């Protein structure tokens with residue numbers, strides 16, 4: 127609240143630039159450029175870098191990214207249906223660098239928000255005037271008893287694309303006809319709300335062609351899920367009897383323990399076994415956010431939704447999946463949308479302007495088959511409650527799923543849109 131008052135006061139007094147971009151103002155006189163550092167070069171980070179650089183080429187923009195190439199999670203379910211390979215989802219930073227953006231391949235261990243420096247595993251100390259934090263998610267290991275990083279090498283999560291996706295695909299390919307693939311679906315909030323259910327459909331698509339006596343069973347923690355009616359109707363239509371959903375209410379809250387060697391899953395009352403066990407564990411903001419004191423008790427990063435500045439540290443803006451649970455889904459499109467809002471806000475702050483009121487956009491397609499897609503989309507805006515607490519809400523009735531009575535033509539068109547959606551999104555960051 128103090129921050130809001132101060133900001134408004136300075137704006138009225140015409141001093142917004144001096145306060146908001148003080149380090150910038152201090153160095154600009156000696157011709158040093160303002161430094162924007164972006165931690166995490168995934169969808170959100172790469173797009174934020176591009177927009178900051180485009181909006182103000184004088185700003186020195188640096189991405190710190192742990193992995194030399196980025197493999198998108200979105201469309202990694204398509205790999206399981208043999209529609210794409212991982213290479214086609216993997217993007218280098220060559221074009222990013224050609225835009226004049228510095229790319230440091232190193233793991234950010236901690237952000238010193240007082241000294242305004244990023245400390246890396248490789249021993250670097252990278253100073254910033256404004257930081258954009260885009261580390262995505264990490265897993266709450268052992269929240270499901272027995273499921274830790276080592277267990278994930280046997281029972282893959284495949285919720286970060288790359289070797290985990292390959293492992294899950296290999297296990298499904300090796301499974302005998304008549305086998306069972308189990309998906310353990312996580313509690314809210316988590317990355318890509320419809321993702322586990324699209325995964326079920328696309329695994330079923332593979333099984334139907336190669337191992338038609340097999341089944342997919344989803345053990346959910348939740349009692350309901352994203353686009354539920356559309357998914358369940360689509361599953362029954364395209365894969366009758368092949369996909370079973372076991373809601374949290376049926377098992378007293380889902381899987382509580384796994385036994386890796388036995389490939390078994392345990393609720394408070396029942397024991398289940400499957401031939402392939404895909405555990406998507408409970409999640410939190412990327413570890414560096416937690417270790418830098420940028421998360422609250424929920425494990426996610428609280429922000430002021432007007433400019434995405436952390437409410438826990440000045441000059442740090444958070445984007446993408448790491449943001450605290452809100453009306454904004456943890457999707458790639460929201461990662462892109464928050465990236466643009468943060469980029470504009472950072473450039474405005476550094477140039478002494480007060481950012482305008484943003485809007486956030488989401489569109490997310492989920493395939494039922496390679497030729498049938500359903501979708502959800504929405505527009506969101508920041509609002510303050512009576513105490514001045516910021517949140518986001520859907521604008522009017524903009525938040526909606528595709529029609530339940532959509533015909534084949536409609537759903538096929540949406541499947542085409544999904545492919546061009548991917549090209550468009552990845553081009554913004556890596557093209």
Ligand SMILES: Cc1cc2nc3c(=O)[nH]c(=O)nc-3n(C[C@H](O)[C@H](O)[C@H](O)COP(=O)(O)OP(=O)(O)OC[C@H]3O[C@@H](n4cnc5c(N)ncnc54)[C@H](O)[C@@H]3O)c2cc1C
Nearest residue numbers: 166168169170192199200234262318446447457458459461
């Ligand atoms: C199976 C699956 C399917 C999905 N399908 C869709 C879909 O159809 N549509 C959709 O909109 N969304 C989808 N998503 C969600 C989408 O992938 C995420 O919402 C999006 O990637 C979030 O972007 P981000 O920038 O926040 O995180 P990420 O894209 O994950 O990027 C984070 C980056 O930060 C790096 N990083 C993390 N920590 C550090 C550190 N300490 N130091 C340096 N670098 C670090 C990581 O290596 C990574 O490159 C899907 C997700 C999954 C798992």
